[in-house]
Amino acid sequence: MKKSRFFIMILSVLLIITTLSGCTLLDSAEVKLNIKNQYFDYMSQNKVDKIIIQNVRDSGFRFIINDSKAIDDVYKLLSKGSEVSKKSSLDPDYIFEVWIGDEVKKYQYVVGANESGTGNFYDDDKAFSVSKNLENTIMQNLSVIRKPRDFEYVYYQSILKVINNKKDSISSGKVGVDISNDTDCLKYMFSIDLQEFKKNLNKILPNVDLVKNNSEQFDTVIKVKNRGFNTTTFKTLITVENKSDKSLENYYISAEYNYKDWDITVSEPNQMPQDW
Known part of the structure:
Protein backbone atom coordinates (compact mmCIF):
# COMPACT_ATOMS: atom_id res chain seq x y z
CA MET A 1 0.00 0.00 0.00
CA LYS A 2 2.84 2.38 0.94
CA LYS A 3 4.62 1.57 -2.34
CA SER A 4 1.44 2.32 -4.29
CA ARG A 5 0.98 5.66 -2.58
CA PHE A 6 4.62 6.52 -3.15
CA PHE A 7 4.31 5.54 -6.81
CA ILE A 8 1.16 7.69 -7.23
CA MET A 9 2.88 10.63 -5.56
CA ILE A 10 5.88 10.34 -7.90
CA LEU A 11 3.58 10.18 -10.92
CA SER A 12 1.74 13.29 -9.72
CA VAL A 13 4.98 15.22 -9.28
CA LEU A 14 6.20 14.12 -12.70
CA LEU A 15 2.88 15.14 -14.26
CA ILE A 16 3.08 18.62 -12.70
CA ILE A 17 6.69 19.05 -13.83
CA THR A 18 5.84 17.88 -17.33
CA THR A 19 2.86 20.23 -17.51
CA LEU A 20 4.89 23.21 -16.32
CA SER A 21 7.73 22.35 -18.67
CA GLY A 22 5.21 22.01 -21.49
CA CYS A 23 3.84 25.50 -20.82
CA THR A 24 7.35 26.93 -20.70
CA LEU A 25 8.31 25.18 -23.92
CA LEU A 26 5.10 26.34 -25.57
CA ASP A 27 5.68 29.93 -24.51
CA SER A 28 9.27 29.74 -25.71
CA ALA A 29 8.19 28.31 -29.06
CA GLU A 30 5.57 31.04 -29.52
CA VAL A 31 8.20 33.72 -28.83
CA LYS A 32 10.59 32.15 -31.33
CA LEU A 33 7.81 31.96 -33.92
CA ASN A 34 7.05 35.64 -33.25
CA ILE A 35 3.41 34.99 -32.37
CA LYS A 36 4.06 36.13 -28.81
CA ASN A 37 6.46 38.55 -27.15
CA GLN A 38 7.91 39.03 -23.68
CA TYR A 39 8.31 42.80 -23.94
CA PHE A 40 5.19 43.49 -21.87
CA ASP A 41 5.76 40.83 -19.20
CA TYR A 42 6.25 43.54 -16.59
CA MET A 43 2.50 44.19 -16.87
CA SER A 44 1.71 40.69 -15.58
CA GLN A 45 3.65 41.13 -12.33
CA ASN A 46 1.10 43.34 -10.52
CA LYS A 47 3.41 46.32 -10.85
CA VAL A 48 1.14 48.46 -13.04
CA ASP A 49 -0.98 50.98 -11.12
CA LYS A 50 -3.00 52.25 -14.08
CA ILE A 51 -3.11 52.66 -17.84
CA ILE A 52 -4.21 56.03 -19.23
CA ILE A 53 -5.47 56.00 -22.82
CA GLN A 54 -5.53 59.46 -24.45
CA ASN A 55 -7.08 60.34 -27.80
CA VAL A 56 -4.52 62.22 -29.93
CA ARG A 57 -7.05 64.41 -31.79
CA ASP A 58 -9.36 65.14 -28.86
CA SER A 59 -7.49 66.12 -25.71
CA GLY A 60 -10.73 65.93 -23.75
CA PHE A 61 -11.22 62.23 -24.43
CA ARG A 62 -9.17 60.04 -22.13
CA PHE A 63 -9.97 57.15 -19.84
CA ILE A 64 -8.15 55.30 -17.11
CA ILE A 65 -7.83 51.55 -16.59
CA ASN A 66 -6.91 50.71 -13.01
CA ASP A 67 -8.72 47.42 -12.44
CA SER A 68 -6.17 44.60 -12.15
CA LYS A 69 -8.20 42.23 -14.33
CA ALA A 70 -8.63 44.86 -17.05
CA ILE A 71 -4.90 45.59 -16.94
CA ASP A 72 -4.21 41.87 -17.29
CA ASP A 73 -6.57 41.70 -20.27
CA VAL A 74 -4.61 44.49 -21.96
CA TYR A 75 -1.36 42.67 -21.17
CA LYS A 76 -2.62 39.43 -22.74
CA LEU A 77 -3.55 41.26 -25.95
CA LEU A 78 -0.22 43.08 -26.13
CA SER A 79 1.82 39.95 -25.33
CA LYS A 80 0.33 38.28 -28.42
CA GLY A 81 1.57 41.06 -30.67
CA SER A 82 4.24 40.19 -33.22
CA GLU A 83 7.38 42.30 -33.10
CA VAL A 84 8.08 44.00 -36.43
CA SER A 85 10.89 46.12 -37.79
CA LYS A 86 9.05 49.36 -38.54
CA LYS A 87 6.16 51.49 -37.33
CA SER A 88 2.96 52.28 -39.17
CA SER A 89 3.19 55.25 -41.52
CA LEU A 90 -0.17 56.52 -40.24
CA ASP A 91 -0.49 59.08 -37.47
CA PRO A 92 -1.24 57.55 -34.06
CA ASP A 93 -4.82 57.69 -32.78
CA TYR A 94 -4.10 57.07 -29.09
CA ILE A 95 -1.31 57.43 -26.56
CA PHE A 96 -1.05 54.68 -23.94
CA GLU A 97 0.59 55.65 -20.64
CA VAL A 98 1.45 52.69 -18.42
CA TRP A 99 2.07 53.90 -14.87
CA ILE A 100 4.37 51.89 -12.61
CA GLY A 101 4.74 53.96 -9.47
CA ASP A 102 6.41 57.21 -10.62
CA GLU A 103 7.63 55.61 -13.86
CA VAL A 104 5.55 56.09 -17.02
CA LYS A 105 6.01 54.02 -20.16
CA LYS A 106 4.47 55.61 -23.27
CA TYR A 107 3.26 53.88 -26.42
CA GLN A 108 1.47 55.04 -29.53
CA TYR A 109 -1.40 53.12 -31.09
CA VAL A 110 -2.93 53.27 -34.56
CA VAL A 111 -6.48 51.88 -34.60
CA GLY A 112 -7.26 49.37 -37.34
CA ALA A 113 -3.90 49.62 -39.10
CA ASN A 114 -3.04 46.41 -40.95
CA GLU A 115 -0.17 47.40 -43.19
CA SER A 116 1.98 44.36 -43.89
CA GLY A 117 5.16 44.22 -41.81
CA THR A 118 4.43 47.37 -39.81
CA GLY A 119 3.53 47.87 -36.16
CA ASN A 120 0.44 49.67 -34.94
CA PHE A 121 1.56 49.71 -31.28
CA TYR A 122 5.01 51.10 -30.59
CA ASP A 123 7.40 53.19 -28.52
CA ASP A 124 10.76 54.70 -29.40
CA ASP A 125 12.50 51.31 -29.37
CA LYS A 126 10.11 48.62 -30.54
CA ALA A 127 7.04 48.15 -32.71
CA PHE A 128 4.37 45.44 -32.53
CA SER A 129 1.49 44.36 -34.70
CA VAL A 130 -1.31 43.81 -32.21
CA SER A 131 -4.71 42.22 -32.56
CA LYS A 132 -7.78 44.28 -33.42
CA ASN A 133 -9.22 43.00 -30.15
CA LEU A 134 -7.33 45.82 -28.45
CA GLU A 135 -9.75 48.20 -30.18
CA ASN A 136 -12.65 46.67 -28.22
CA THR A 137 -11.37 48.33 -25.04
CA ILE A 138 -11.54 51.71 -26.74
CA MET A 139 -14.78 51.03 -28.59
CA GLN A 140 -16.52 50.10 -25.34
CA ASN A 141 -15.62 53.49 -23.92
CA LEU A 142 -16.70 55.23 -27.12
CA SER A 143 -20.11 53.58 -26.85
CA VAL A 144 -20.52 55.13 -23.41
CA ILE A 145 -20.23 58.60 -24.97
CA ARG A 146 -22.73 57.72 -27.70
CA LYS A 147 -20.79 57.35 -30.92
CA PRO A 148 -23.01 58.30 -33.89
CA ARG A 149 -24.46 55.47 -35.93
CA ASP A 150 -22.37 54.73 -39.05
Whole structure:
Protein backbone atom coordinates (compact mmCIF):
# COMPACT_ATOMS: atom_id res chain seq x y z
CA MET A 1 0.00 0.00 0.00
CA LYS A 2 2.84 2.38 0.94
CA LYS A 3 4.62 1.57 -2.34
CA SER A 4 1.44 2.32 -4.29
CA ARG A 5 0.98 5.66 -2.58
CA PHE A 6 4.62 6.52 -3.15
CA PHE A 7 4.31 5.54 -6.81
CA ILE A 8 1.16 7.69 -7.23
CA MET A 9 2.88 10.63 -5.56
CA ILE A 10 5.88 10.34 -7.90
CA LEU A 11 3.58 10.18 -10.92
CA SER A 12 1.74 13.29 -9.72
CA VAL A 13 4.98 15.22 -9.28
CA LEU A 14 6.20 14.12 -12.70
CA LEU A 15 2.88 15.14 -14.26
CA ILE A 16 3.08 18.62 -12.70
CA ILE A 17 6.69 19.05 -13.83
CA THR A 18 5.84 17.88 -17.33
CA THR A 19 2.86 20.23 -17.51
CA LEU A 20 4.89 23.21 -16.32
CA SER A 21 7.73 22.35 -18.67
CA GLY A 22 5.21 22.01 -21.49
CA CYS A 23 3.84 25.50 -20.82
CA THR A 24 7.35 26.93 -20.70
CA LEU A 25 8.31 25.18 -23.92
CA LEU A 26 5.10 26.34 -25.57
CA ASP A 27 5.68 29.93 -24.51
CA SER A 28 9.27 29.74 -25.71
CA ALA A 29 8.19 28.31 -29.06
CA GLU A 30 5.57 31.04 -29.52
CA VAL A 31 8.20 33.72 -28.83
CA LYS A 32 10.59 32.15 -31.33
CA LEU A 33 7.81 31.96 -33.92
CA ASN A 34 7.05 35.64 -33.25
CA ILE A 35 3.41 34.99 -32.37
CA LYS A 36 4.06 36.13 -28.81
CA ASN A 37 6.46 38.55 -27.15
CA GLN A 38 7.91 39.03 -23.68
CA TYR A 39 8.31 42.80 -23.94
CA PHE A 40 5.19 43.49 -21.87
CA ASP A 41 5.76 40.83 -19.20
CA TYR A 42 6.25 43.54 -16.59
CA MET A 43 2.50 44.19 -16.87
CA SER A 44 1.71 40.69 -15.58
CA GLN A 45 3.65 41.13 -12.33
CA ASN A 46 1.10 43.34 -10.52
CA LYS A 47 3.41 46.32 -10.85
CA VAL A 48 1.14 48.46 -13.04
CA ASP A 49 -0.98 50.98 -11.12
CA LYS A 50 -3.00 52.25 -14.08
CA ILE A 51 -3.11 52.66 -17.84
CA ILE A 52 -4.21 56.03 -19.23
CA ILE A 53 -5.47 56.00 -22.82
CA GLN A 54 -5.53 59.46 -24.45
CA ASN A 55 -7.08 60.34 -27.80
CA VAL A 56 -4.52 62.22 -29.93
CA ARG A 57 -7.05 64.41 -31.79
CA ASP A 58 -9.36 65.14 -28.86
CA SER A 59 -7.49 66.12 -25.71
CA GLY A 60 -10.73 65.93 -23.75
CA PHE A 61 -11.22 62.23 -24.43
CA ARG A 62 -9.17 60.04 -22.13
CA PHE A 63 -9.97 57.15 -19.84
CA ILE A 64 -8.15 55.30 -17.11
CA ILE A 65 -7.83 51.55 -16.59
CA ASN A 66 -6.91 50.71 -13.01
CA ASP A 67 -8.72 47.42 -12.44
CA SER A 68 -6.17 44.60 -12.15
CA LYS A 69 -8.20 42.23 -14.33
CA ALA A 70 -8.63 44.86 -17.05
CA ILE A 71 -4.90 45.59 -16.94
CA ASP A 72 -4.21 41.87 -17.29
CA ASP A 73 -6.57 41.70 -20.27
CA VAL A 74 -4.61 44.49 -21.96
CA TYR A 75 -1.36 42.67 -21.17
CA LYS A 76 -2.62 39.43 -22.74
CA LEU A 77 -3.55 41.26 -25.95
CA LEU A 78 -0.22 43.08 -26.13
CA SER A 79 1.82 39.95 -25.33
CA LYS A 80 0.33 38.28 -28.42
CA GLY A 81 1.57 41.06 -30.67
CA SER A 82 4.24 40.19 -33.22
CA GLU A 83 7.38 42.30 -33.10
CA VAL A 84 8.08 44.00 -36.43
CA SER A 85 10.89 46.12 -37.79
CA LYS A 86 9.05 49.36 -38.54
CA LYS A 87 6.16 51.49 -37.33
CA SER A 88 2.96 52.28 -39.17
CA SER A 89 3.19 55.25 -41.52
CA LEU A 90 -0.17 56.52 -40.24
CA ASP A 91 -0.49 59.08 -37.47
CA PRO A 92 -1.24 57.55 -34.06
CA ASP A 93 -4.82 57.69 -32.78
CA TYR A 94 -4.10 57.07 -29.09
CA ILE A 95 -1.31 57.43 -26.56
CA PHE A 96 -1.05 54.68 -23.94
CA GLU A 97 0.59 55.65 -20.64
CA VAL A 98 1.45 52.69 -18.42
CA TRP A 99 2.07 53.90 -14.87
CA ILE A 100 4.37 51.89 -12.61
CA GLY A 101 4.74 53.96 -9.47
CA ASP A 102 6.41 57.21 -10.62
CA GLU A 103 7.63 55.61 -13.86
CA VAL A 104 5.55 56.09 -17.02
CA LYS A 105 6.01 54.02 -20.16
CA LYS A 106 4.47 55.61 -23.27
CA TYR A 107 3.26 53.88 -26.42
CA GLN A 108 1.47 55.04 -29.53
CA TYR A 109 -1.40 53.12 -31.09
CA VAL A 110 -2.93 53.27 -34.56
CA VAL A 111 -6.48 51.88 -34.60
CA GLY A 112 -7.26 49.37 -37.34
CA ALA A 113 -3.90 49.62 -39.10
CA ASN A 114 -3.04 46.41 -40.95
CA GLU A 115 -0.17 47.40 -43.19
CA SER A 116 1.98 44.36 -43.89
CA GLY A 117 5.16 44.22 -41.81
CA THR A 118 4.43 47.37 -39.81
CA GLY A 119 3.53 47.87 -36.16
CA ASN A 120 0.44 49.67 -34.94
CA PHE A 121 1.56 49.71 -31.28
CA TYR A 122 5.01 51.10 -30.59
CA ASP A 123 7.40 53.19 -28.52
CA ASP A 124 10.76 54.70 -29.40
CA ASP A 125 12.50 51.31 -29.37
CA LYS A 126 10.11 48.62 -30.54
CA ALA A 127 7.04 48.15 -32.71
CA PHE A 128 4.37 45.44 -32.53
CA SER A 129 1.49 44.36 -34.70
CA VAL A 130 -1.31 43.81 -32.21
CA SER A 131 -4.71 42.22 -32.56
CA LYS A 132 -7.78 44.28 -33.42
CA ASN A 133 -9.22 43.00 -30.15
CA LEU A 134 -7.33 45.82 -28.45
CA GLU A 135 -9.75 48.20 -30.18
CA ASN A 136 -12.65 46.67 -28.22
CA THR A 137 -11.37 48.33 -25.04
CA ILE A 138 -11.54 51.71 -26.74
CA MET A 139 -14.78 51.03 -28.59
CA GLN A 140 -16.52 50.10 -25.34
CA ASN A 141 -15.62 53.49 -23.92
CA LEU A 142 -16.70 55.23 -27.12
CA SER A 143 -20.11 53.58 -26.85
CA VAL A 144 -20.52 55.13 -23.41
CA ILE A 145 -20.23 58.60 -24.97
CA ARG A 146 -22.73 57.72 -27.70
CA LYS A 147 -20.79 57.35 -30.92
CA PRO A 148 -23.01 58.30 -33.89
CA ARG A 149 -24.46 55.47 -35.93
CA ASP A 150 -22.37 54.73 -39.05
CA PHE A 151 -20.17 57.73 -38.30
CA GLU A 152 -17.46 56.79 -40.80
CA TYR A 153 -19.94 56.74 -43.66
CA VAL A 154 -22.18 59.71 -42.81
CA TYR A 155 -19.45 62.14 -41.80
CA TYR A 156 -17.08 61.69 -44.71
CA GLN A 157 -19.77 61.12 -47.32
CA SER A 158 -21.36 64.47 -46.43
CA ILE A 159 -18.10 66.27 -47.17
CA LEU A 160 -17.56 64.35 -50.40
CA LYS A 161 -21.02 65.37 -51.62
CA VAL A 162 -20.26 69.07 -51.15
CA ILE A 163 -16.87 68.81 -52.84
CA ASN A 164 -18.37 66.90 -55.73
CA ASN A 165 -20.95 69.69 -56.18
CA LYS A 166 -18.26 72.39 -56.04
CA LYS A 167 -15.45 70.69 -57.96
CA ASP A 168 -15.87 72.67 -61.20
CA SER A 169 -15.54 76.04 -59.50
CA ILE A 170 -12.63 75.18 -57.18
CA SER A 171 -10.59 72.78 -59.31
CA SER A 172 -8.10 75.40 -60.51
CA GLY A 173 -6.39 75.88 -57.14
CA LYS A 174 -5.32 73.95 -54.08
CA VAL A 175 -8.21 72.84 -51.90
CA GLY A 176 -7.93 72.12 -48.17
CA VAL A 177 -10.49 70.29 -46.03
CA ASP A 178 -10.32 71.45 -42.43
CA ILE A 179 -11.86 69.04 -39.89
CA SER A 180 -9.37 69.86 -37.13
CA ASN A 181 -11.80 72.11 -35.24
CA ASP A 182 -14.79 69.79 -35.37
CA THR A 183 -14.47 69.15 -31.65
CA ASP A 184 -17.62 67.05 -31.28
CA CYS A 185 -16.34 64.49 -33.77
CA LEU A 186 -12.55 64.41 -33.32
CA LYS A 187 -12.73 61.46 -30.93
CA TYR A 188 -14.36 59.34 -33.63
CA MET A 189 -11.73 59.99 -36.30
CA PHE A 190 -9.07 57.35 -36.91
CA SER A 191 -6.07 57.50 -39.19
CA ILE A 192 -7.10 54.42 -41.16
CA ASP A 193 -10.46 56.07 -41.99
CA LEU A 194 -8.82 59.40 -42.81
CA GLN A 195 -6.48 57.60 -45.20
CA GLU A 196 -9.47 56.13 -47.06
CA PHE A 197 -11.21 59.51 -46.98
CA LYS A 198 -8.20 61.19 -48.63
CA LYS A 199 -8.21 58.56 -51.36
CA ASN A 200 -11.87 59.29 -52.05
CA LEU A 201 -11.17 63.03 -52.03
CA ASN A 202 -8.47 62.62 -54.65
CA LYS A 203 -10.84 60.69 -56.89
CA ILE A 204 -12.90 63.88 -57.11
CA LEU A 205 -10.09 66.44 -57.04
CA PRO A 206 -6.39 65.60 -57.40
CA ASN A 207 -5.36 68.86 -55.71
CA VAL A 208 -7.22 68.42 -52.41
CA ASP A 209 -5.73 67.58 -49.02
CA LEU A 210 -6.48 67.79 -45.31
CA VAL A 211 -5.56 71.03 -43.52
CA LYS A 212 -2.94 70.60 -40.81
CA ASN A 213 -2.34 74.07 -39.38
CA ASN A 214 -1.50 75.27 -42.89
CA SER A 215 -4.73 76.80 -44.22
CA GLU A 216 -2.78 79.70 -45.70
CA GLN A 217 -1.35 77.31 -48.28
CA PHE A 218 -4.74 76.60 -49.87
CA ASP A 219 -6.74 78.65 -52.36
CA THR A 220 -10.00 77.20 -51.09
CA VAL A 221 -10.63 76.04 -47.52
CA ILE A 222 -13.60 73.81 -46.69
CA LYS A 223 -14.42 73.85 -42.98
CA VAL A 224 -16.56 71.18 -41.35
CA LYS A 225 -18.54 71.52 -38.13
CA ASN A 226 -21.02 69.05 -36.70
CA ARG A 227 -24.29 70.61 -35.52
CA GLY A 228 -25.84 67.72 -33.68
CA PHE A 229 -26.71 64.04 -34.02
CA ASN A 230 -28.75 61.23 -32.56
CA THR A 231 -29.41 57.66 -33.64
CA THR A 232 -31.31 58.63 -36.80
CA THR A 233 -30.19 62.17 -37.73
CA PHE A 234 -26.87 63.85 -38.34
CA LYS A 235 -26.38 67.54 -39.17
CA THR A 236 -23.23 69.17 -40.49
CA LEU A 237 -22.38 72.73 -41.46
CA ILE A 238 -19.81 72.92 -44.25
CA THR A 239 -18.31 76.31 -45.16
CA VAL A 240 -16.51 76.83 -48.47
CA GLU A 241 -14.15 79.81 -48.46
CA ASN A 242 -12.80 80.66 -51.91
CA LYS A 243 -9.89 83.07 -51.47
CA SER A 244 -9.54 83.87 -55.17
CA ASP A 245 -12.97 85.53 -55.47
CA LYS A 246 -13.34 86.17 -51.72
CA SER A 247 -16.61 84.26 -51.55
CA LEU A 248 -17.99 82.38 -48.55
CA GLU A 249 -20.74 79.78 -48.85
CA ASN A 250 -22.47 77.77 -46.16
CA TYR A 251 -23.94 74.35 -46.90
CA TYR A 252 -26.34 72.71 -44.46
CA ILE A 253 -26.16 68.92 -44.51
CA SER A 254 -29.02 66.81 -43.19
CA ALA A 255 -28.62 63.05 -42.95
CA GLU A 256 -31.51 60.80 -41.96
CA TYR A 257 -31.42 57.07 -41.30
CA ASN A 258 -34.17 55.24 -43.18
CA TYR A 259 -34.52 51.48 -43.49
CA LYS A 260 -30.85 50.53 -43.03
CA ASP A 261 -29.61 53.36 -45.22
CA TRP A 262 -28.78 57.07 -44.91
CA ASP A 263 -30.37 59.84 -46.96
CA ILE A 264 -27.89 62.72 -47.16
CA THR A 265 -29.22 66.06 -48.37
CA VAL A 266 -27.09 69.11 -49.22
CA SER A 267 -28.77 72.52 -49.12
CA GLU A 268 -28.40 75.28 -51.68
CA PRO A 269 -25.58 77.68 -50.76
CA ASN A 270 -26.42 79.93 -47.81
CA GLN A 271 -29.97 78.58 -47.55
CA MET A 272 -30.63 76.96 -44.21
CA PRO A 273 -33.63 74.57 -44.32
CA GLN A 274 -36.53 75.42 -42.04
CA ASP A 275 -36.28 72.13 -40.15
CA TRP A 276 -32.47 72.26 -39.76
